[in-house]
Amino acid sequence: GSGYMNIAISLCNELARRGYDITALGMGYNGAEHHWDFSIIPVASHEAFGVIPVMIHNLRSLAQAGEAEEIEAIVVALDIPMHERLLQIDRGSIPYVGIFPVESGPLCASWAQVISTFDERLVISQFGLRQMEKAGVPGIHFPVGIDTDSWRPAATGERPMLRESLGISEDEFVILTVADNQERKNLSVGAEIIRDLVNEGLNVKWNLVTRKMSPVGWKLDDLFMEYGIMENVIVYERGMPHDRLWILHVTSDLFMLTSKAEGLCMPVLEAMATKTPVIATHSTAMPEHLWEDPLWDREQNGKWEPLPEKGWLEKLRAFLLNTAKLDAVTRRRGLPIEVEFYTRDPWGNSYRAFASAEDGVRKVKQIMNMPDHLLEVILQNGLTYAVSRNWESAGAVVDNVLKKILTKDKLVLPNQSLVDNINPNTIPSPVPVQVSPQGVEDDQA
Numbered sequence: 001g002s003g004y005m006n007i008a009i010s011l012c013n014e015l016a017r018r019g020y021d022i023t024a025l026g027m028g029y030n031g032a033e034h035h036w037d038f039s040i041i042p043v044a045s046h047e048a049f050g051v052i053p054v055m056i057h058n059l060r061s062l063a064q065a066g067e068a069e070e071i072e073a074i075v076v077a078l079d080i081p082m083h084e085r086l087l088q089i090d091r092g093s094i095p096y097v098g099i100f101p102v103e104s105g106p107l108c109a110s111w112a113q114v115i116s117t118f119d120e121r122l123v124i125s126q127f128g129l130r131q132m133e134k135a136g137v138p139g140i141h142f143p144v145g146i147d148t149d150s151w152r153p154a155a156t157g158e159r160p161m162l163r164e165s166l167g168i169s170e171d172e173f174v175i176l177t178v179a180d181n182q183e184r185k186n187l188s189v190g191a192e193i194i195r196d197l198v199n200e201g202l203n204v205k206w207n208l209v210t211r212k213m214s215p216v217g218w219k220l221d222d223l224f225m226e227y228g229i230m231e232n233v234i235v236y237e238r239g240m241p242h243d244r245l246w247i248l249h250v251t252s253d254l255f256m257l258t259s260k261a262e263g264l265c266m267p268v269l270e271a272m273a274t275k276t277p278v279i280a281t282h283s284t285a286m287p288e289h290l291w292e293d294p295l296w297d298r299e300q301n302g303k304w305e306p307l308p309e310k311g312w313l314e315k316l317r318a319f320l321l322n323t324a325k326l327d328a329v330t331r332r333r334g335l336p337i338e339v340e341f342y343t344r345d346p347w348g349n350s351y352r353a354f355a356s357a358e359d360g361v362r363k364v365k366q367i368m369n370m371p372d373h374l375l376e377v378i379l380q381n382g383l384t385y386a387v388s389r390n391w392e393s394a395g396a397v398v399d400n401v402l403k404k405i406l407t408k409d410k411l412v413l414p415n416q417s418l419v420d421n422i423n424p425n426t427i428p429s430p431v432p433v434q435v436s437p438q439g440v441e442d443d444q445a
Helices: 002-017 045-062 082-084 109-116 126-134 158-165 187-199 220-227 244-249 264-275 286-290 312-320 322-331 357-369 370-388 392-404 437-444
Strands: 023-027 039-043 074-077 096-100 120-123 171-178 204-210 233-237 254-257 277-280 336-337 339-344 351-355
Touching: 002 023, 002 074, 002 392, 023 392, 045 082, 045 158, 045 277, 074 264, 082 096, 120 126, 120 187, 120 392, 171 187, 171 244, 171 264, 171 437, 187 204, 187 220, 187 357, 204 244, 204 392, 244 264, 254 264, 254 357, 264 277, 264 370, 277 286, 277 322, 277 357, 286 336, 336 357, 339 357, 351 357
Parallel strands: 023 039, 074 096, 096 120, 171 204, 171 254, 204 233, 254 277, 277 336
Antiparallel strands: 339 351
């Protein structure tokens, strides 16, 4: 998917900058010209699990023949079930580093067993790391980065000019959602929130960046007509150029996410990087974005317990000290939409959180009416957090992992033909490879 593609490209660039010789097997890459400092071999997505084993075999054969560098490590960024399939590849003693999300909890035993076979496990949220630790599987948090030079706040004067060019009136409150049209993203709750705001007479517009014709998603036009919000929604097809998506962020008054579960959610980080206020379902990895300290003790078995209400005496003391409102925002980077109920999902037998539309409306109005100086505290907290999530820091994590596994003493196996070790039941027959220096150079050109 696009999330893994962005992670892979940014990580490969960072590792290349650190001196690694990177060859990427690009699932879905169509061979288009690129300017990155690493090589990409195109892999058709629908053929990936048949072709990749052959490619690994051929790269190992070229190395064995002295026509290419040895493969020192295989680093894969995919969902756990995809890792499970790739682990069937005959890779000899080459270390396998897995990058993956744990979208929700608890981590089921089957998936815990799969990732336990990796040489190193890099999970993309602190929430996911907690689920692994509870299942007895060690891992490392991989803090996925964001390019805050591209994802930046609007400069002085940019926002009103861009809003005017888009025909947005001064009194129009624009809500942005960037989410695929599939059940986990729970777009119907977002539509309910917009409906209820419209029914209260509020002038809101919902810019929805999604996959309108998704075969596994909502019939969006039908949903919007049923809720009476057709005139309040503009649907943009996902995959738009970065500059257009950036404009949608900086011209919005709020970013809203009503997902049932998230392993990371880059759009939330992108919104924070552009200083767009964020509200999101208080579940899975979202609290670690929304709070400087999400109070991890409240997470139990994959579910987050509601925040306890302060006692009346503490509230009175805070009010008398005139710190009540400020205290409520100094630790926040966004506002949580409380969960109405949970269900168990077939995806890893984990919990799914259904956001409360009623609380979503409440949080939208809270942002609408928040004094500017208090809102600025939240926005600055979010921006500081996004800026800290850079690819230099993320690359350092992987760099340390690779240095660790590459310096381990490994058992040296006898030099034998790779072809003799192929299991024809699980791996396709290897294709012929050219081993002449000219052939290798032509393939890499």
